[in-house]
Each structure stands twice: as structure tokens, then as C-alpha cells.
Amino acid sequence: MKFKKLSSLFLVMTIASTTILTGCSSSKDKDSAVKNDGDSTQLVWYMIGTPQPDQAKVMEEVNKYTKEKIGVTLDLRMVDWGDYGQKMQVITSSGEPFDICFASDYALNAQKGAYLEISDLMNNQGKEMKEVINPLFLEGATINGKLYGVPANKEVGQQMVWAYNQKMAKEAGVDMTNVKSLEDLEPVLEKIKAKYPDLKMPMAAGANFVPYMPYDLLLGENLPFGIALDGDTTKIVNIYEQDDVKKTLDTLRRFYQKGFVHPQAATDTDPHEMSVDNWFVRKEQYAPGAGEMWSSNAGYEIGYSPMHDPLTINNSVTGSVMSISAASKNPEKAMEFLNLLNTDEYLRNLIDRGIEDVHYKTNEDKTITKTEEAKAYNMPSWALGNVFLTKNFDTDPKDRIEQYEKFNEQAVASPTLGFYVNTEKISTELATISNIVQEFKAPLFTGSVDTDKYLAELNKKLDSAGLDKVMAEIQTQYDAWMAD
Numbered sequence: 001m002k003f004k005k006l007s008s009l010f011l012v013m014t015i016a017s018t019t020i021l022t023g024c025s026s027s028k029d030k031d032s033a034v035k036n037d038g039d040s041t042q043l044v045w046y047m048i049g050t051p052q053p054d055q056a057k058v059m060e061e062v063n064k065y066t067k068e069k070i071g072v073t074l075d076l077r078m079v080d081w082g083d084y085g086q087k088m089q090v091i092t093s094s095g096e097p098f099d100i101c102f103a104s105d106y107a108l109n110a111q112k113g114a115y116l117e118i119s120d121l122m123n124n125q126g127k128e129m130k131e132v133i134n135p136l137f138l139e140g141a142t143i144n145g146k147l148y149g150v151p152a153n154k155e156v157g158q159q160m161v162w163a164y165n166q167k168m169a170k171e172a173g174v175d176m177t178n179v180k181s182l183e184d185l186e187p188v189l190e191k192i193k194a195k196y197p198d199l200k201m202p203m204a205a206g207a208n209f210v211p212y213m214p215y216d217l218l219l220g221e222n223l224p225f226g227i228a229l230d231g232d233t234t235k236i237v238n239i240y241e242q243d244d245v246k247k248t249l250d251t252l253r254r255f256y257q258k259g260f261v262h263p264q265a266a267t268d269t270d271p272h273e274m275s276v277d278n279w280f281v282r283k284e285q286y287a288p289g290a291g292e293m294w295s296s297n298a299g300y301e302i303g304y305s306p307m308h309d310p311l312t313i314n315n316s317v318t319g320s321v322m323s324i325s326a327a328s329k330n331p332e333k334a335m336e337f338l339n340l341l342n343t344d345e346y347l348r349n350l351i352d353r354g355i356e357d358v359h360y361k362t363n364e365d366k367t368i369t370k371t372e373e374a375k376a377y378n379m380p381s382w383a384l385g386n387v388f389l390t391k392n393f394d395t396d397p398k399d400r401i402e403q404y405e406k407f408n409e410q411a412v413a414s415p416t417l418g419f420y421v422n423t424e425k426i427s428t429e430l431a432t433i434s435n436i437v438q439e440f441k442a443p444l445f446t447g448s449v450d451t452d453k454y455l456a457e458l459n460k461k462l463d464s465a466g467l468d469k470v471m472a473e474i475q476t477q478y479d480a481w482m483a484d
Contacts, residue, residue, distance in 0.1 A: 157411025
């Protein structure tokens with residue numbers, strides 16, 4: 001792929017800034033002025049992830065701290081992985097008031113008016129946070145000159161990998177070292193199936209499974225518009241008309257027929273936690289230290305094999321964003337909280353890792369070790385904000401920050417990085433097309449249906465819904481963006 005290499009300069013700046021800020025606010029014992037002498041402001045915060053048994057216990061401690069620091073308390077509402085996107089769509093469409101959310105389909109929902117434009121808030125209540133976040137994230141999250149969310153400061157590139165059970169691989173005599181594509185995986189799964197005939201999921205896949213396809217999906221996974229990452233990078237295509245996507249779907253159909261994917265996959269919204277030892281391989285997104293984290297969370301050794309080199313696309317810089325609701329009655333306080341979350345080491349670790357001496361113990365070398373109670377509190381760390389503030393587990397690589405720097409140096413930029421579709425003229429067609437794709441996506445991506453029949457039916461419905469009009473509009477915008 002002939003794309004731009006990304007410099008690590010911004011990451012070095014980020015780490016340096018983070019060090020300065022965390023040195024100022026790394027402990028709850030530091031002196032802090034109470035920002036609100038009266039009743040605190042309660043913020044409603046929607047987050048993606050499985051609701052945790054100890055959530056109320058941790059949030060009690062969080063609220064003590066945030067009330068003292070900025071006069072804010074949080075009503076944290078976790079929504080499970082498979083339900084989050086649809087749930088938030090209903091909430092934002094209905095106008096239900098809330099303050100902060102993990103932004104699903106960030107660009108699309110921002111342009112629909114679901115999220116508040118926060119450039120001024122970022123320069124005021126969020127100014128300390130702005131100094132910390134890698135500028136590439138802020139640039140990538142800016143749509144037509146406007147910022148609608150706070151991106152998590154983490155790896156700037158995206159890399160999909162096959163995560164797998166190392167013990168099973170060894171016992172079945174399979175080598176995952178050079179397994180990249182679905183086709184590479186097929187002979188491996190045949191051996192796994194033969195060795196473990198009663199294994200529920202040789203390949204973990206459910207209703208939310210999306211195979212890796214070499215396209216930058218310009219409007220997210222629920223719409224079919226993409227740019228090839230290999231080949232012609234100037235043309236907008238419907239991915240469901242492409243030969244390589246058809247090949248992927250045919251392979252998934254074989255997997256389903258061979259029993260590599262479980263029979264109810266198309267309707268299964270279970271996140272299938274790694275700790276449940278009923279699978280062999282699954283698609284995951286890698287970040288430095290992910291292998292160690294997966295193994296720690298699972299309770300057994302997880303290996304991984306990369307599908308492709310790290311790639312920086314719009315989704316990799318906006319795949320973890322916190323937005324303020326356009327309906328929020330407390331936008332300044334919401335930004336104050338996001339600023340604190342992304343610059344205060346104590347708060348960031350409390351929400352992420354849990355309560356010290358309850359969910360983890362601190363070691364002499366400053367690493368932390370999970371306790372038995374940690375099983376009751378396991379949050380999606382990558383989704384919560386600045387990962388450079390998080391404490392290292394004793395299972396993490398000691399050079400985790402250096403690994404982030406190296407990973408970001410290796411990332412290459414997609415030709416579409418920074419291009420966002422203005423959906424104003426095509427919003428009606430997009431809504432219809434999205435509904436159609438969601439009807440067909442899970443059955444096709446799990447191999448549960450006849451590929452030829454359902455792919456033909458899908459494309460026929462897309463054509464009737466105005467696909468050509470939408471593609472022409474996106475192409476016009478893309479051509480103008482490239483020329484500019």
C-alpha cells in the first residue's frame with residue numbers, strides 16, 4: 001500500500017505533556033479547591049460495555065472525588081456491546097436528555113446533530129486536555145472545521161489480528177504465525193474442529209461480527225460505501241459488488257457449513273467474553289500490550305497473528321470518542337469532567353482499574369496486580385480516554401509506552417484520512433440504505449445464508465433505495481476534497 005508514513009513526533013509531544021499533567025494531579029491526596037459550594041451537577045453518561053457488578057461501588061468513589069474537584073457527579077449507564085448503537089440511536093432520535101456518551105458512528109451522528117460542537121469548550125474548559133491529546137486525533141475528529149467529540153489518546157493506527165487460544169493451538173498442532181486471511185485460517189480450523197469436535201465456536205462470531213475487508217468504509221460498517229486500500233484509491237465503490245468481498249463471504253459460508261461458526265451466530269448478540277473458554281480464534285483490534293491484557297482477562301494464554309500492517313484511517317482516530325449531547329443542559333460541566341478524566345491520573349485509573357486495595361494491589365515497582373474482586377469490575381479501557389494515564393498491570397510489558405510509539409511510527413495513513421462525507425443532501429437515502437444493510441449484514445457475515453442469493457437480493461434493494469445517487473454525491477465530494 002502506497003500511503004503516507006506517520007511521524008512519531010506528536011506522540012512524543014503527547015507523552016511529554018501527559019507526564020507534566022499527571023505530575024500535577026496524580027493523587028487524590030493533592031490539595032484541590034472545591035469548585036462548587038452548593039449541590040453538585042449530576043451528569044448522565046452513557047458508555048459502551050457490559051454492565052459490571054461493582055459499578056455502583058466504584059462510581060460512589062468516583063462521585064466523591066469529582067464532586068470535590070469540579071462539583072460534578074456521574075450517573076454512569078453502561079449499555080452492552082451488541083445493543084449500544086441501536087440504543088443510542090433511539091435515545092438521540094427521541095431527544096432524551098443526557099450529557100456525555102461514547103460516540104458510536106461518530107461522524108454520521110455528528111452531522112445529524114446528535115452531538116454538540118465543542119471547539120470553544122475545548123479551548124476553555126478543556127484546555128489542559130487539549131494540550132495532552134495527540135494533535136492527529138483532534139485533526140482526524142474535526143469535521144468540516146468543527147469538533148464534535150474528544151478522541152481517546154491512544155494508538156493512532158488500527159490493526160486487526162486473529163487472537164487465539166495458545167493451549168488449543170499447541171494441542172492441535174497448528175501454527176498461527178503466518179495466518180492472515182480467512183483462507184489462511186481455514187486449514188487451521190479444520191484441525192481444531194477435528195481435535196475439539198464439541199467446541200462451541202472454533203471461530204467466535206456473532207451478530208456484530210464484521211470480517212476484515214481491505215476498504216475504508218466512509219460512513220461506517222452499516223453503510224456500503226468504501227475506498228479500496230489496495231488498487232484504485234480514487235473511486236467510491238459499493239463493497240457488496242466487489243470480487244474480494246464476495247470471496248470473503250463465500251469463505252464465511254464454508255465456515256458456517258463446516259461448523260466453524262455456531263448455528264445461531266446471526267442472531268447472537270452475546271459479546272462472548274474471552275474468559276469463557278468455548279472458542280479458539282476471534283477477530284480483535286490490537287494495541288500495544290493487548291496480548292498481555294487479553295491473557296490476563298481470560299485467565300489463560302492468548303496469542304495473536306496480525307491480518308495487516310497498522311493503518312491510520314478516520315475510524316482509527318475517531319473509533320473511541322466521547323461526545324457531549326446536543327441536548328445537554330450542562331455542556332460546560334460535561335467538558336470539565338472530560339478534561340479531568342483525560343488529565344487526572346487518579347480519576348482515570350479509578351474509573352478504569354477500580355478501587356485500589358479492592359480491585360487491585362500496587363506493587364513496589366508501581367505496577368498493579370488484579371485481586372479476585374477484579375472479576376466484578378472489568379471496563380473497556382480503550383474507550384475511556386487517555387490510555388497514557390493508566391497504570392501498568394504486572395502482566396503488561398514494561399515498555400508499554402515505547403511500544404505505543406513504535407506502533408504509531410509503523411502506521412501508514414489511508415488515502416481518505418480526513419475526508420468526511422457531508423450527508424445533508426443524501427440523509428433520507430442513507431437512512432433507508434442503512435436499514436437494508438443491517439437486515440442483511442449479520443446473516444452474510446456469519447455465513448448463515450446462501451451467499452449468491454442474499455448478496456443479489458441485497459444489491460437489488462440497495463439500487464432501489466437510491467444507491468447510485470448517494471455514490472455520485474460522495475464521489476463528487478471526494479473528488480473536490482482530493483483536488484483541494
